Amino acid sequence: MTWSLLRYLRENPEVLRESLRKRYMDPSLVDRLRSLDEQWRKLKRMVDEVRHRHNVITRSIAKTRDPEERKKLIEEAKRLLKEREKLEEELKRVEAEREKLLLSLPNIVHESVPEGDSDEYSVPVRFWGRPRVYREFLDAFREQTEKWGFKVDYELLDWKPVGHADMLENVLKLGNTIKAAEVAGSRFYYLFDDLVWLDFALLVYAIDRLTSKGYRLVLPPYMIRHRILMGVIDMETFQDAIYKIEGEDLYLIATAEHPLAGLYYNEEVMEDELPIKLIGISPCFRKEAGAGNRDLKGIFRVHQFHKVEQYVYAKPEESWNILEELIHNAEELFQGLGLPYRVVNVASGELGAPAAKKYDLEVWMPAQGRYREMVSASNTTDWQSYRLNIRLVRRKGMVREYVHTLNSTAIASTRTITAILENFQEPDGTVVIPKVLRKYLEPFSKAPKDAIYPVKKEKTNE
């Protein structure tokens, strides 16, 4: 059983070099790894040989009755032991270095991924819906549609929609990030009343639709061990996103993807059990350490939110079709909500180490004049399963390889709420609730049903 990256390293290093180049990383890593791997194998042969000689003597001692002969053999074993320990120490050192570099390798970029070092190079693959475009954003809109050869029908607005952060805080007055900043820090929030109902309704909507498609509903652990986390993410993500529980080997999950990947940690999966399709629901905790001052206002980019996540264990030959299935599932959810979006094929430089290919679903934000990421769907092929030791056992000949894993957002609550606040806003500040959510709000007497209304202005101001 060989991991795809190791196989490429040994048999076809040019593929790896090319992949690293597309990610704007140093391709010489491949050459360092190759020589290290060669050195490791050579050293391993030497160590194994000494171990063998030592084992032979050790075994013969057990059979030897004559005390003189025994003594002689023990002396010989002791001598070999010294040699063995010296070599083993060297092997251990090389092995650790090799392992470290191997685990720093990002997944191989799929051939269909556009090359580029920023999201400018991500390529839209399709558009859906009829965006509402404020007059002044027309040029920007064309830049994001026609430039890519798409003719997207739009509704021209001659009034400027209020941004989601202002809607939340000032128009609807259903969120308080100022107080939350005092209590917990920036990028936290209090949500109230109708927006809380909306948050829940969105999650249940996603759960309802996906479980109907046969996905198994999972409530996973919200904290996981370091070992599992390192199987799922790369060092960069770890440092930018992950909160640690002090004094314990526990980390807050940044998405349900993490514990769902751990569900089959160290397991063998029979091929006829695949694909295993899961949806997890969980809070997500993220440091947003690399975000700087981006999206500081409102609830677009926060330290904590709720998400329904799709996660699939698949056979290698079916994983690329399943990636399409996952992004289509997400599209159906956003179509149901009536949010106009585009799907982009994310550029090689923006992929993240685990992913071989990634689609983002971006919703048009009328107050910003931009498509913004709501969903991310990745095929991580065998990158996570190698690290988590999740094997696929083929019936034919009991052959073992690694499963493929995939993940995709279904609904991330707060971000989707920002999209709703901007897209379904009326000139008077009323926010119309997507019809599809109604059945999930209906059972609750205090939940909003059709719309969320702005706080009435003070009489004196009118």
Place this chain on the structure above:
RNA sequence: GCCGGGGUCGCCUAGCCUGGUAGGGCGCCGGACUGCUAAGCCGGUGGGGGUCCACCCCGCGCGGGUUCAAAUCCCGCCCCCGGCGCCA
């Protein structure tokens, strides 16, 4: 948190006291036999190295230690089960 019991190949289990190449059952894969199927029979069943044949190394929760030699003895840690305590 305390006390006791336990963690062995995909699953179950023997071996641990008394150190000397981890045995059996189930499942699965393959083979021979067979009109077909099953039973029964034979072989295989983790990771790595290797001229990918032979063969060799490593693997008994994890990490150390003792020893020529550790599943076995010693120390630390993790997890599971039972009892007590605490508790939404």
